Amino acid sequence: MSGTYAYYPGCSGLGTSVEYDLSTRAICRELGIELVDIPDWSCCGSTPAHTVDHTLSCALSARNIFQAESLDVDGIITPCPSCLTNLKTASHRMQNDAFKARVERLLDGPVENRLPIMSVLQVLFETIGPAAIAEKVTEPLTGLRLAPYYGCIMNRPPEIMDFDDCENPVAMDELMTALGADVAPFPLKVECCGASFGVARKDMVMKLSGRLLDLAEDVSAHAMVTACPLCQMNLDLRQKQINSAHKAKHRMPVFYYTQLIGKALGMGEESLMLDKLIVPPSVAFRKMDEVRRSAS
């Protein structure tokens, strides 16, 4: 076993990013990372909570930290960068006793705030590592050219997120390379996709996510690979809207990195839920096959 962690998928894992949760659980099982669901976890409040008040926002995350403290685990991990940033910010700010006391006044009881908090990506990268994953690959992604997109908050701000490089993160690049994929240089790795403005100010998501898709085409990627449910939704589900807003013709599959790890490890479609993606993955796999044929 490579560690036991308290885990929760975040609210989107119950709906729009169900394939991210399922593929995360599947590869963790395969790689010996034990996930223990945080009992009765609740929403972190995401962006809306911290735009209203920082004590309220930290209290919502502190409840999940509190729920995890009853478990015998090495830390708390989540696949969702928004949950992650809220958990880490809450834990960081609660090192200030006066602030912690204010947060605890909103909760049912005190929080110990002792468990380390990490992304699933960080644990896969640091605890298992690309080399060990490469050894387990049975169906390499040779020929598949990927644009690695991390999103804005997985590594920022560096003082709080404390993982990888804040301007040029490479964890996902190295994992994808370990799977045999061809990772394209992608200068907009940490640029914002428009985040949760898709509903209220769609024009902003059209512009920012449109730019990401344009760049992925420019670097000749067959697909994008991401670690964030909101980025994935903006790029995949809203791709048709972006195409009609910009008279573009993108047909760019957008994978969760966990799905591609699972595929290379030879895991079945049912545990990776590739069929949940809106732009069909077959578009990318066909191009992968063409590259392989022309190389042989």
Add this chain to the structure above:
Amino acid sequence: MNTVSLKDSCDDAFIAEVEQESEQKVNTCYQCGNCTAGCPYSSFYDYPVSQIMRLLQAGQKETILSSHSLWLCATCESCTTRCPNEIDVARIMDVLRHMARRAGYAPERAVKTFWDSFLDSVEKHGRVFEMGLVARYIAKTGRVLTDADLGVDMLPKGKLSFKPHPIVGKESVAKIFKRYNEERES
């Protein structure tokens, strides 16, 4: 270019309040513009983030709190990450919109309604119920066609849950909101 008479309009109490709530020193900003250069939202803002910082140094409370920029910041942390003087600019933007909200400003009405609908859903169920959130947003804004086109793609994928996923301890989450509201009113 706007000319501001600092003698008449600089609100020192406002600057002090922002500094206290954000735990940042606003006078350490020397207007290099790095925050604005990296901000993906500048083209949508009425005042780019470096101008918000300058207006803040000049104590221009009304101009700042009524600005659209505060409501269009996604907290992507680019400004905070790239500030050479280690100012947590995104935290200042957050604190400013807390203050704008308390003072009753909401020039981006739809954005505020979306955020409010999101938190209503958390307060009610303990977790966000995506369909319920959008339904509530539509009811409040009257924008009946919001993302109706996406349903066509999402329905066959079984990604749309028509029922909330309430948690056993939803009362304990509701209590966080209740205590927060009581503290604010007292």
